[in-house]
Amino acid sequence: MAPLTELIPPLADGLVVTIELTLGAAAIAIGAAFVAGVGRLSRHHWLRYPAIAYIEIFRGTSALVQLFWFYFVLPLFGLNLSAMVAGMLALGLNTGAYGAEVVRGAIQAVPRGQREAAVALNMTRAQTLMRIIVPQAVIAMLPPAGNLLIELLKNTSLVSLIAIAELTFRAQALRAATLQTGEIFALILILYFAMSLMIMGTVRWLEGRLARGLDHGRVR
Amino acid sequence: METIVKLSKVEKSYGALPVLRGIDLEIGRGEVVSVIGPSGSGKSTLLRLLMTLDRPDAGLVEIDGEPLWTEADQDGRIADRARLRRIRGKIGMVFQHFNLFPHMNVLRNVTEAPLRVLKVPAAEADARAREYLEMVGLADKVDAWPAQLSGGQKQRVAIARALAMRPAIMLFDEITSALDPELVGGILELLRELSRARSMTMIIVTHQMRFAEECSDRVLFFDQGVILEEGPPKIIFHEPREERTKEFLKSILEAGA
Amino acid sequence: MIFDWAFAWHILPQLVKALRITIAATVCGTLIAMILGLALAAARRARSRWLAWPVAGFVEFIRGTPLLVQMYVLFYVLPEAGVVLAPFVAGVIALGLHYSTYTSEVYRAGIEGIPRGQWDAAAALNFNRWQTFRHIIVPQAIPPVVPALGNYIVSMFKDTPLLSAITVLEVLQQAKLIGAQTFRYIEPLTLVGALFLVLSLISAAGIRVVEHRLARGKM
Numbered sequence: 001m002a003p004l005t006e007l008i009p010p011l012a013d014g015l016v017v018t019i020e021l022t023l024g025a026a027a028i029a030i031g032a033a034f035v036a037g038v039g040r041l042s043r044h045h046w047l048r049y050p051a052i053a054y055i056e057i058f059r060g061t062s063a064l065v066q067l068f069w070f071y072f073v074l075p076l077f078g079l080n081l082s083a084m085v086a087g088m089l090a091l092g093l094n095t096g097a098y099g100a101e102v103v104r105g106a107i108q109a110v111p112r113g114q115r116e117a118a119v120a121l122n123m124t125r126a127q128t129l130m131r132i133i134v135p136q137a138v139i140a141m142l143p144p145a146g147n148l149l150i151e152l153l154k155n156t157s158l159v160s161l162i163a164i165a166e167l168t169f170r171a172q173a174l175r176a177a178t179l180q181t182g183e184i185f186a187l188i189l190i191l192y193f194a195m196s197l198m199i200m201g202t203v204r205w206l207e208g209r210l211a212r213g214l215d216h217g218r219v220r
Numbered sequence: 221m222e223t224i225v226k227l228s229k230v231e232k233s234y235g236a237l238p239v240l241r242g243i244d245l246e247i248g249r250g251e252v253v254s255v256i257g258p259s260g261s262g263k264s265t266l267l268r269l270l271m272t273l274d275r276p277d278a279g280l281v282e283i284d285g286e287p288l289w290t291e292a293d294q295d296g297r298i299a300d301r302a303r304l305r306r307i308r309g310k311i312g313m314v315f316q317h318f319n320l321f322p323h324m325n326v327l328r329n330v331t332e333a334p335l336r337v338l339k340v341p342a343a344e345a346d347a348r349a350r351e352y353l354e355m356v357g358l359a360d361k362v363d364a365w366p367a368q369l370s371g372g373q374k375q376r377v378a379i380a381r382a383l384a385m386r387p388a389i390m391l392f393d394e395i396t397s398a399l400d401p402e403l404v405g406g407i408l409e410l411l412r413e414l415s416r417a418r419s420m421t422m423i424i425v426t427h428q429m430r431f432a433e434e435c436s437d438r439v440l441f442f443d444q445g446v447i448l449e450e451g452p453p454k455i456i457f458h459e460p461r462e463e464r465t466k467e468f469l470k471s472i473l474e475a476g477a
Numbered sequence: 478m479i480f481d482w483a484f485a486w487h488i489l490p491q492l493v494k495a496l497r498i499t500i501a502a503t504v505c506g507t508l509i510a511m512i513l514g515l516a517l518a519a520a521r522r523a524r525s526r527w528l529a530w531p532v533a534g535f536v537e538f539i540r541g542t543p544l545l546v547q548m549y550v551l552f553y554v555l556p557e558a559g560v561v562l563a564p565f566v567a568g569v570i571a572l573g574l575h576y577s578t579y580t581s582e583v584y585r586a587g588i589e590g591i592p593r594g595q596w597d598a599a600a601a602l603n604f605n606r607w608q609t610f611r612h613i614i615v616p617q618a619i620p621p622v623v624p625a626l627g628n629y630i631v632s633m634f635k636d637t638p639l640l641s642a643i644t645v646l647e648v649l650q651q652a653k654l655i656g657a658q659t660f661r662y663i664e665p666l667t668l669v670g671a672l673f674l675v676l677s678l679i680s681a682a683g684i685r686v687v688e689h690r691l692a693r694g695k696m
Contacts, residue, residue, distance in 0.1 A: 043297075060674040060681075062635040065649055069670060072662035116273055117319035117378075121333035121385060122309045131336065135323045150541065157543035161642055168546055181554045189542045189550075196541035 007174060007184060014170030015191060021088055021156045021166055022195075026149060028092025029099050036096065037103025038129070051100070058097030064158050066090045071162045087159040095152045102144045106137035139210050146203030150196045157192075167191065221248030223285075224389060224421050225270065230279030232265055239265045241445035243279070247423065249388070252415045254432035254453075255425045257442030258468060263425045266442070267391045270423070271313045272304065283307050284388070309337075312387035316394045318374040320366040320381075326353065327362040330381045338385065352380040356410060372403030379410060390414075392424040404428070411435065429472055433457050441465050485664040488655050492668055495651035502569050502647065503634045509573025510633065511626070514580030519610065521585060539578045545639050547571045552643045568640040576633050583625045587618035620691045627684035631677050648672065 032054075039051035058066065070090040074081060081089070110133050118128035160169035171188045175181050225247040232240040240262045247253055255263045268274045269281060272288060281288045286307055292299035321329050330349035334340040340348065353359055356376040366374060375395055382390060392411065396404040408431045415422060415435040426432055432439055432453065439456040441449040441464075449462045460466050520532040539547065548571040555562060562570070591614055599609040638649035646654075652665035 056678070057674060060677040061670045062638050062649070062673050064636075064638040064641075065666065065670050065673060068649065068653070068662075069666045072656065073666055076663055111319075113315060113317055113319035114321065116271075116313075117315065117321070119273055119308075120271055120311075120313035120315070120382065122305055122337050123333060124305070124337075127336050131332065132321055136321075154541075154543040157545045158639070160545070168543065168549075171546070172549070175549075175553060181557060185546060185550050185554055189538075189546055192542045192546065193538055 007178070007180070007187065010170045010174060011167065011184075011187060011191075014165060014167035014188075017084075017164065017166040018153075018156050019195075021084070021091070021159060021164070022149075022153050024088040025092035025095065025152055025156070028089060029095035029148070029152065032093055032096025033099025033103050036100035037107065040100060040104050041107060054093075055097045055100050058094050059101075063091070063094045063155050064161070066094055067158055067162060083159075083162055083164050087156075087162060087164050091152060091155050091159070094155070095148055098148055098151075099145065102141050102148065103137070106140040107133055109140055110136045139207065142203055142207045142210070146200055149199050149203070153192065153195055153199065221251065223247065224249040224251075224283065225423070226280075226282040227266075227269075228280040228282075230269065230276045230281060232262075232269060232274065232276050239445055240269075240276070243447060245440070245447065247421060250418055250421055251437050252422045252435060253424070253438045253440060254436040255423065255440045255442060256427070256429065256432060256468075257440075257448075261442040262445045263442045264393050267313065267393050267423065267425060270389070271311055271391055272308050283310060309385070310388040311391065312382040312385050312389070313391040313393065314375070314378050314382050314395050316398050318366075318371075318378045318398075320374055320377055322366050325363055325365050326358065326369075326377050329366070329377055330384050333381070334384050348384055349380070352384050353377070355383070356380045357406075370403065371399045372406050375399065375403075375407055376410065379407075387420065389421045389423070392422065392426070394425050394427065396426070396428060427472070429457065429469070441468070443468070480667070481661065481664055484659075484661060485668055488665055489668060491655065492648055492651055492665065492672065495646060495648040496672060498565070498640075498645065498647045499634070499637045502565065502572065502637045502640060502645070503630070505569040506572035506576060506633050506637075507630050509570065510576035510580050510629070513573060513577035515584055515615070517577055517581035518584035518588060521581065522588070536578045536581055539575055540582075544571065544575045544636060545642060547575055548639060548643055564640070564643045564645045568637075568643055568645050572633055572636065572640075575636075576629055579629050579632075580626060583622045583629065584618065586625075587622040588614060590621065591617055623691060624684055624688045627680070627687065631680045631684075634680070635673060635677065 036051045036054050039047040040055065042048050042051070067087060067090045070081075070086045071083060074086060114132055114136065115128060118132050123132070156166055157168040159166055160172060163169070165173075167188050171184050174184050178184070223246045225245070227243045227245040230240055230243040231238070239260075243262075243266065255266065257263055265274065269276055270283075275289060284307070288304065288307060290299065298304055321332070324332060327346070327349055330353060331342075331345040334345040334348060335342065350359065350362060353362055356379055358373060358376050358380070361369065361373065361377075366377070369377065379395075395411075396407050399407065408428060411422075411424065411431070412435055414420075424432070424436070434453075436453050438450060439453050440447050441456060441460070441462070443464050449456060449460060449465050456465065457469065460469065517532060517536060521529050521536070523529045523532075548568055551562060551567040551571050552564065555567070595613055595617065596609065599613045604613065637647055640647050641650035641653070644650075648669055652662075652669045655665040656662035
């Protein structure tokens with residue numbers, strides 16, 4: 001019966017990997033969400049159709065299936081990625097597809113009058129989008145983005161199935177070695193929950209900071 | 221007076237609903253024109269077409285001798301966007317609901333377009349913005365945020381923002397309709413000064429009849445998608461020809477405008 | 478990289494057969510999620526704090542932790558307490574439990590969308606709390622939230638491959654087996670992806686149809 005202190009180091013290693021995965025995939029997801037979300041609204045066919053295809057495919061198929069596909073099939077295309085990168089990419093693109101719909105919805109929710117005021121001031125469409133629409137849309141995007149980030153965190157547990165030594169993988173390995181299933185899983189459930197709460201807290205804080213500029217007029 | 225705005229046989233429908241049924245109109249440089257009429261008669265649509273916010277279904281819109289849209293422009297695609305923007309740069313608009321940018325303070329709202337669109341250097345854009353904000357009486361609010369302003373103040377910022385682009389033609393779409401009654405007078409006074417300065421062509425859609433009478437060179441009465449009657453304010457307001465014009469003016473008087 | 482269409486055609490029947498397990502898991506999981514979700518939603522609204530708060534905490538905890546780990550708990554930890562479940566059963570319970578926390582939020586939103594006046598009218602007609610719920614509130618709360626519920630069912634369907642981690646022979650596991658045996662992964666995995674895509678697109682369309690029918694019924 002290994003004492004709790006012996007369980008901690010391998011789990012801590014796993015935790016670090018989980019955090020790395022989450023951050024890396026989140027960066028990919030944010031980039032993909034903006035590109036696809038804006039692309040989805042573009043007037044150009046050659047931007048809109050790929051965006052729609054990306055969004056539908058990654059939202060319509062299972063995250064675990066995507067993970068396996070990236071891990072097993074991409075090497076056949078000549079892309080020899082490490083398991084870690086394949087995992088980050090698959091998860092990031094998966095979350096990004098859902099994020100694209102959030103971005104799209106938030107942009108469409110900006111009042112029409114804002115776009116009209118920009119036209120009246122003879123701004124180009126790019127200027128209107130980047131300087132007027134998107135800054136206002138970002139605030140509306142934050143709550144759903146927070147939920148998506150938590151989904152992403154939970155999805156990192158899936159990469160344990162392609163042998164990446166994140167938290168769940170470590171827990172499974174420890175379970176096989178020590179048979180202390182109860183404590184181990186309880187511990188990682190608490191760790192995941194704590195991370196979820198931290199993500200929620202950070203998003204709420206960010207919302208507060210951005211909204212202050214709009215509501216109370218802090219000089220920036 | 222040379223013609224700066226010309227509409228020929230302009231038609232516009234929204235879906236199955238015809239809003240403009242054939243507009244022929246010429247406006248001269250520096251003219252101050254008021255547009256009056258019942259709701260839904262097409263007044264705002266006229267301004268929206270001029271500001272390129274919508275496109276006519278038929279007819280020709282010319283600004284300073286150049287058509288806004290050409291044969292080359294199919295339904296959705298503009299053939300020469302640069303050309304359209306060049307012409308559009310001559311027109312500015314102030315909206316009924318202000319449409320200030322909430323994520324920018326007052327000064328930035330006014331400097332944003334001169335900086336980004338006209339590529340005016342930062343120091344000059346700043347000076348220009350302060351000058352126009354002073355003109356509209358908001359010199360002390362340059363650092364305020366739109367959310368902190370009253371309706372009347374927001375509309376003044378909107379006017380300063382539009383003026384800062386120095387357009388040849390300014391469109392005003394019922395700019396006092398969304399304001400509390402006690403704030404309307406201030407805005408009208410501002411418009412009065414602008415009209416007296418004679419620095420630009422002004423087309424003003426309004427329900428404020430007294431103002432329209434005092435400040436316009438010409439009044440257009442819109443009804444059911446056509447210009448039913450037009451002429452100098454004295455004629456339109458005191459000796460209108462058409463029955464509908466008389467009815468409309470009577471109903472407005474009874475409402476106490 | 479060559480996609481061997483003949484091979485793909487050859488393995489399709491095996492995959493479709495495994496798909497039956499996937500669909501069975503989705504159906505069973507849905508039943509659990511729909512019923513348990515309603516119970517959780519009601520419990521959260523209970524007047525007694527001793528019921529409402531622990532249930533709320535439980536719901537947040539399940540929602541904030543990975544489904545895979547929850548499946549492992551049911552499959553590996555329960556046996557230590559003497560409860561041994563077959564893999565399929567453990568997986569379905571985990572799915573149902575996890576998604577019941579999502580459906581409970583959907584139900585809550587639906588219930589809270591009912592105007593206060595309905596509760597008052599029911600009280601005036603001397604309905605007790607249970608009767609009010611059963612006959613007045615729930616029938617009105619469900620139709621508007623059907624699309625959201627439908628979306629979660631589709632999500633659950635897309636999560637069934639996790640069952641492969643606790644040795645259930647559903648469609649992803651079958652694809653991996655084919656791959657391990659034949660060393661050709663691209664066809665089985667792409668086919669599985671395509672199967673999921675087609676089925677979720679059909680479901681999404683189906684949900685929209687149900688949405689329209691319900692909206693029309695109201696008018």
